[in-house]
Amino acid sequence: MIETLGMYFQFPFVRYALIVGVLIALCSSLLGVTLVLRRFSFIGDGLSHVAFGALAVAGILNLTDDMLFVLPVTVLAAVLLLRTGQNTKIKGDAAIAMISVSALAIGYLLMNLFSTSTNLSGDVCSTLFGSTSILTLTQGEVWLCAVLSIAVVALFILFYNKLFAVTFDEDFARASGTRVEAYNLLIAVVIAVIIVLAMNLVGSLLISALIIFPAMSAMRIFRSFRAVTLCSGVLSVVCALLGILISIVSGTPVGSTIVAVNMAAFLLCCGAARIQGGKA
Amino acid sequence: MAQLTCSGLSLGYERRVICAGLSFSVNEGDYLCIVGENGSGKTTLMKTILGLQKPLAGSIAFGDGLKAGEIGYLPQQTAAQKDFPATVWEVALSGCQARMGRRPFYSRQEKEETRRNLARMGMEGLAGRCYRDLSGGQQQRVLLARALCATRKLLLLDEPVSGLDPAVTAEMYALITRLNREEKVTIIMISHDPGAVQYASHVLHIGRELFFGTAQAYREKWENGDFDFMRGGSAL
Amino acid sequence: MKRKTFAALLLLASLLAADASALSLFGKAPEKEEGVDLDLSQLSGTVVYSQVYNMMVTPQDYVGKTIRISGLYDVYEDAGTGNTYFACIIPDATACCAQGIEFLWAGEHTYPDDYPEPGCEMTMTGRFETYEEDGAEYIRLADAEVEWGEID
Numbered sequence: 084m085i086e087t088l089g090m091y092f093q094f095p096f097v098r099y100a101l102i103v104g105v106l107i108a109l110c111s112s113l114l115g116v117t118l119v120l121r122r123f124s125f126i127g128d129g130l131s132h133v134a135f136g137a138l139a140v141a142g143i144l145n146l147t148d149d150m151l152f153v154l155p156v157t158v159l160a161a162v163l164l165l166r167t168g169q170n171t172k173i174k175g176d177a178a179i180a181m182i183s184v185s186a187l188a189i190g191y192l193l194m195n196l197f198s199t200s201t202n203l204s205g206d207v208c209s210t211l212f213g214s215t216s217i218l219t220l221t222q223g224e225v226w227l228c229a230v231l232s233i234a235v236v237a238l239f240i241l242f243y244n245k246l247f248a249v250t251f252d253e254d255f256a257r258a259s260g261t262r263v264e265a266y267n268l269l270i271a272v273v274i275a276v277i278i279v280l281a282m283n284l285v286g287s288l289l290i291s292a293l294i295i296f297p298a299m300s301a302m303r304i305f306r307s308f309r310a311v312t313l314c315s316g317v318l319s320v321v322c323a324l325l326g327i328l329i330s331i332v333s334g335t336p337v338g339s340t341i342v343a344v345n346m347a348a349f350l351l352c353c354g355a356a357r358i359q360g361g362k363a
Numbered sequence: 364m365a366q367l368t369c370s371g372l373s374l375g376y377e378r379r380v381i382c383a384g385l386s387f388s389v390n391e392g393d394y395l396c397i398v399g400e401n402g403s404g405k406t407t408l409m410k411t412i413l414g415l416q417k418p419l420a421g422s423i424a425f426g427d428g429l430k431a432g433e434i435g436y437l438p439q440q441t442a443a444q445k446d447f448p449a450t451v452w453e454v455a456l457s458g459c460q461a462r463m464g465r466r467p468f469y470s471r472q473e474k475e476e477t478r479r480n481l482a483r484m485g486m487e488g489l490a491g492r493c494y495r496d497l498s499g500g501q502q503q504r505v506l507l508a509r510a511l512c513a514t515r516k517l518l519l520l521d522e523p524v525s526g527l528d529p530a531v532t533a534e535m536y537a538l539i540t541r542l543n544r545e546e547k548v549t550i551i552m553i554s555h556d557p558g559a560v561q562y563a564s565h566v567l568h569i570g571r572e573l574f575f576g577t578a579q580a581y582r583e584k585w586e587n588g589d590f591d592f593m594r595g596g597s598a599l
Numbered sequence: 600m601k602r603k604t605f606a607a608l609l610l611l612a613s614l615l616a617a618d619a620s621a622l623s624l625f626g627k628a629p630e631k632e633e634g635v636d637l638d639l640s641q642l643s644g645t646v647v648y649s650q651v652y653n654m655m656v657t658p659q660d661y662v663g664k665t666i667r668i669s670g671l672y673d674v675y676e677d678a679g680t681g682n683t684y685f686a687c688i689i690p691d692a693t694a695c696c697a698q699g700i701e702f703l704w705a706g707e708h709t710y711p712d713d714y715p716e717p718g719c720e721m722t723m724t725g726r727f728e729t730y731e732e733d734g735a736e737y738i739r740l741a742d743a744e745v746e747w748g749e750i751d
Contacts, residue, residue, distance in 0.1 A: 091642070096649055120447060209696055218649035221656065241467045248457040251449060258413040258436040259461035259513045306493035307450040334643030336691075 091331050099225045100217045100331075104323045104341075106232035107284045110277045112297035112319030113239045116312050117250045117270065119298040126164055127294040129179035130278045131287035133160040135210055136190030138282070142206070143197045150227065154279050160186075161271035161278075213286030213338030217327070220283065228280050235273055242266070247308055284323070285338035296345035297322070300352040304359070322348050365390045366429045366517060366549055367412070372421035374407045380419060381407055387567050387575040391427055391516070394543045394550045396563035396578070403570035405553045409521055412551070428516070433461070435514030437506050439521050445495060451505050452490040455481055458512030473512075480508040484538070500531035507538070517549040518542070524556060536562050636664040640722050648691040651698045654727070658738045661727045666740060669722040672715060672747070673699060683710055687721055687740075701739035715747050722746045 091097050111127075118124055137156040141149040164179055194207060209216055220228070239246070248256040249266050257263045281290045297319035301311045326341030365388035372385040382404035389395050399405050410416040412423060413436060425433075435458070458480075459473040481487045484504040489497070494505060503523060510518055523539065524532040540562050542548045552559060560566055566581040568574035574581060639647045647668065654661050670687040677684070686699035702723055708714070725740030 091646060094646065094650060096653055097646065120443065122443060209691075218645065219652040219656075244457070244463075244468065245460065247449070247453065248460045251444065251447060251454060251457060252438060252441070254415065254438045255436055255509070256457075256460060257415055258434065258438075258519075259458070261460055302448050306448050306496070308448060308453050311448045330643075330645050332643055334645045337645065
């Protein structure tokens with residue numbers, strides 16, 4: 084078994100995939116805790132569809148570097164979504180659902196009408212499900228992913244205490260002089276960055292799994308914010324590693340394998356919580 | 364100079380005025396109870412004092428060494444907090460947020476102060492417990508400790524006893540009264556519970572009729588049946 | 600606290616166990632054949648697809664190497680020029696994308712008599728090279744030894 088893996092590790096793209104996959108998984112799980120606790124779980128889903136639409140447009144415009152277009156558009160959508168979440172006129176969840184399906188539909192429509200690619204269904208499929216994009220990153224993309232992920236982790240550690248305060252009690256934080264809006268904006272931007280990165284790993288349909296599952300699993304077992312955050316990070320990294328390795332060895336699609344491993348971890352955590360609860 | 368002076372306040376949303384011509388002041392060591400029916404603007408007044416919302420007219424001035432943002436706030440609990448994974452310690456410590464400014468991590472002094480405030484609330488033994496596993500009264504004590512971490516001078520309590528049973532309610536009131544009497548913490552408390560008035564030194568009644576004065580004057584007026592809304596025979 | 604640590608350890612252990620069993624199912628290290636620089640015939644579809652993608656993106660890294668690869672045989676006739684191209688198709692794991700590598704079968708063979716039906720499984724070993732046609736660069740395996748049918 085180790086020999087088999089050793090053989091696969093000869094390929095540089097396998098090593099890249101593992102590094103980038105782990106970093107992306109770590110980022111998404113850290114932010115996931117905040118999103119789940121603030122009842123924003125669906126934002127990941129909404130934004131990933133927006134990113135899909137943006138990617139479609141970038142493809143039509145024949146941009147050489149999609150990221151430069153997709154990233155700003157997704158950031159903008161994230162800011163708008165978080166803002167409507169506070170607005171009472173359109174309920175947050177309805178706004179997200181509307182934006183996400185619109186982006187998905189328009190994206191696919193535009194691709195169908197204007198795409199210059201010969202393999203349309205392949206393009207759509209690999210954008211939606213990730214396919215093997217994590218294994219076909221160029222060296223530049225690997226660096227971009229690595230730098231952005233490390234920036235996200237650094238920001239998270241630096242603002243960990245503020246994030247806790249804002250997540251636990253927004254009103255209290257605001258009353259005690261914390262600039263809640265600024266942090267919400269920061270969160271929105273970081274989520275957008277993670278979504279765009281994670282599209283490479285699992286494709287846009289499966290991103291919310293990467294954000295929600297580790298946090299939910301960790302919350303089954305642990306009862307302090309710090310432990311939940313740490314556990315969710317560790318779980319997410321382990322699941323991503325396992326998922327990538329399994330898919331490489333057995334030839335299953337990367338994204339769905341990672342999500343399946345995450346699901347298994349969640350079930351295990353539920354079981355562990357039950358054992359824990361039974362004894363207590 | 365009073366710690367907090369509100370003059371000619373008009374409260375409301377956009378063009379709808381809920382409450383107009385509100386003037387009152389709070390001095391150091393006061394215990395002000397704000398009462399009024401639902402929808403009379405108590406929550407809006409509180410948000411305005413906290414600076415979360417701008418008044419439609421009038422002004423709020425802080426004095427006597429108190430700055431805006433130095434108010435310890437005890438909000439009503441939100442639904443999201445009911446299943447929030449956090450320890451008592453983490454929740455209480457987050458009250459020090461206000462003093463940190465741009466500094467990302469807590470200092471030793473802040474941790475020491477948090478420990479002291481938990482002890483004041485009799486919660487130091489439960490610091491490692493999960494917040495969501497506590498009883499309603501214990502949760503309120505933790506939030507009170509957090510509010511004390513944010514201020515040394517003025518506490519603003521929003522319905523601190525809602526959802527608590529009578530015994531715990533009495534305990535909570537006793538705790539607040541002790542903070543006020545023994546530690547000279549100024550208290551502003553919002554309540555729809557008429558019983559809350561008995562602990563206060565001053566009362567602000569908002570609604571169809573405005574009243575601001577000492578608790579004694581309020582009680583006398585109450586006993587004489589001088590309030591218009593009481594003549595309508597409304598059950599209170 | 601002990602209970603928590605136990606639960607976490609339990610979780611980790613079962614994850615590792617799941618990993619081990621999943622991997623041992625596919626754990627069969629192939630021996631490298633003589634004269635083959637890059638043997639893709641024994642690797643999983645995911646990796647083969649990615650490797651072929653990389654060959655398309657950076658062909659200069661592979662020119663002159665002997666490569667062994669398995670896939671599905673396909674043929675493409677260009678109606679404009681009358682040229683016939685033979686390819687080995689490698690689908691990806693989600694089965695929505697596929698890439699083809701063109702090959703030149705070593706020896707004397709006539710099309711269509713000597714070739715099987717498109718869709719037949721094949722394994723080929725050949726020299727990687729690039730060539731130009733109408734100003735565009737293409738890649739192919741030249742002098743390819745081809746084995747038809749499923750290879751175990």
